[in-house]
Amino acid sequence: MVKNEDTLLVNRLKKGERKAFDELVNKYKKRIYYLAYSLTNNHADALDLSQEAFIKVYKSIHRFRGRSSFYTWLYRITVNICLNHLKKKAKRKEISFDERIEVAQVDWWSNPKKALENKELQENLTRAIDSLPPQQKTVFTLRHLEGLSHKEIASILGCSIGSVKANLFQALQKLRNRLKGYVEG
Amino acid sequence: MISCRKVKRWTVDYLEGTLSEKKKFLFEEHLSKCSRCAQEIETLVKTQKLVRLKVREEMPETFWAHYLPRLKRRLEEKPLPRLAWRPVPALALATATALVLLVVAAISLLRTPSLNLENLPREVLVEEVMASNSELDYFIAESFEPEEIAQALLPREILNSLVNNNQEFTL
Incomplete structure (x- = not known):
C-alpha cells in the first residue's frame, strides 16, 4: 500500500507535479530528519543534511527507476550525505573509541522509567553511540533506532547481510566497552 | 559443541x-x-x-510547520551562475593560453633591459654567461643566440655593467 502510494507520488513528480514532491516531503520529513539527527547528533546538521537529501531527490527523480522502494532510495541518499559529512568531520576530530564512560552505580534495570528520565544516562548513551565509527554507527542507527531489517540496511548501504551483522556485532561490543559502568557489576 | x-x-x-x-x-x-x-x-x-532506553528528543510542531517552506526556499535559490567559458573547453584553453602569454610577455618586458646587446662582442657575452651559468652548453646546443642567452640568464645589473664597460665597442 505504502509502496504503491509512493510509486504514484514518484510518477506524478516525474511528470513535474510539484505538489507530489510536497507530499513526499511531508510524509518522510520526520523519519529523514531523525535519521540524520541520529547520525550527526546535531540539530542544525540534521536539518541541513535532511533537506539536502530531499533536494537531491527532487533533482534526480528522473534517475529513480524503481528497482528498490522509494524510501530505500531516499534512505540511501540520506545515509550517503550523512556519511560524507561524518567522514569530513572525523578528519577534523579524532575520537577515542576506547574511552570508558564513568558512571554512578545505579540499577537501571529495576527502574527503566527512571532511566528514560535520567539526563546523565541519556547523555552517556548519546555519547557512546556518537563515538562509533561512521559505518557501525549507521548500521546500528538503522537497526536499533530506525527499526529497519538487516535486508533493508544491506540494500541501503549496498553491502551484504553478513556485513550488516558484523557491523552490528562490532558496534555492540564497542558500546559495551564504553558503557561498562552500566552493564557490569 | x-x-x-x-x-x-x-x-x-x-x-x-x-x-x-x-x-x-x-x-x-x-x-x-x-x-x-x-x-x-x-x-x-x-x-x-x-x-533501547535511549529516548529521542522530539522536535516541536512549529519546527515541522516550517520544514517544507524552508526546503522550498532552498530549492528556489538560484544556482551559482556558471562561468561563460565552462561549457566550451576550446574557448577555455584559448583564454588560458592567452593569459599565460600575457603573463610571460609582461615578465619578459619587466626583466629584459632595453639594452642594445647586439653591439656587444659575442665573446664578452659568452664569457660572462659561462661564468655565471653552467647550463650554457645546453642553450648553445639549442641554437640560441648569445644575446638571447644573456637576456635570459643574466641579471639586469650585469647586463647594464657589460654595456657600460664596453661602450667603446658600440661607438
Whole structure:
C-alpha cells in the first residue's frame, strides 16, 4: 500500500507535479530528519543534511527507476550525505573509541522509567553511540533506532547481510566497552 | 559443541531472536559450558537493553510547520551562475593560453633591459654567461643566440655593467 502510494507520488513528480514532491516531503520529513539527527547528533546538521537529501531527490527523480522502494532510495541518499559529512568531520576530530564512560552505580534495570528520565544516562548513551565509527554507527542507527531489517540496511548501504551483522556485532561490543559502568557489576 | 567463533558469528541473530530453534539450542548449549562466552553474551544483552532506553528528543510542531517552506526556499535559490567559458573547453584553453602569454610577455618586458646587446662582442657575452651559468652548453646546443642567452640568464645589473664597460665597442 505504502509502496504503491509512493510509486504514484514518484510518477506524478516525474511528470513535474510539484505538489507530489510536497507530499513526499511531508510524509518522510520526520523519519529523514531523525535519521540524520541520529547520525550527526546535531540539530542544525540534521536539518541541513535532511533537506539536502530531499533536494537531491527532487533533482534526480528522473534517475529513480524503481528497482528498490522509494524510501530505500531516499534512505540511501540520506545515509550517503550523512556519511560524507561524518567522514569530513572525523578528519577534523579524532575520537577515542576506547574511552570508558564513568558512571554512578545505579540499577537501571529495576527502574527503566527512571532511566528514560535520567539526563546523565541519556547523555552517556548519546555519547557512546556518537563515538562509533561512521559505518557501525549507521548500521546500528538503522537497526536499533530506525527499526529497519538487516535486508533493508544491506540494500541501503549496498553491502551484504553478513556485513550488516558484523557491523552490528562490532558496534555492540564497542558500546559495551564504553558503557561498562552500566552493564557490569 | 559449536566453537566460540561460531557463537560470535551467531550472536546478533541470537540477541535479536532470529536464530532457528536448532541453532539456538546449540548456542545456549555452548554458553552453558563456556563461561567466557556466557559472560560476553550477558554483557551484550545488557548493552542492547540499555541502548533501547535511549529516548529521542522530539522536535516541536512549529519546527515541522516550517520544514517544507524552508526546503522550498532552498530549492528556489538560484544556482551559482556558471562561468561563460565552462561549457566550451576550446574557448577555455584559448583564454588560458592567452593569459599565460600575457603573463610571460609582461615578465619578459619587466626583466629584459632595453639594452642594445647586439653591439656587444659575442665573446664578452659568452664569457660572462659561462661564468655565471653552467647550463650554457645546453642553450648553445639549442641554437640560441648569445644575446638571447644573456637576456635570459643574466641579471639586469650585469647586463647594464657589460654595456657600460664596453661602450667603446658600440661607438
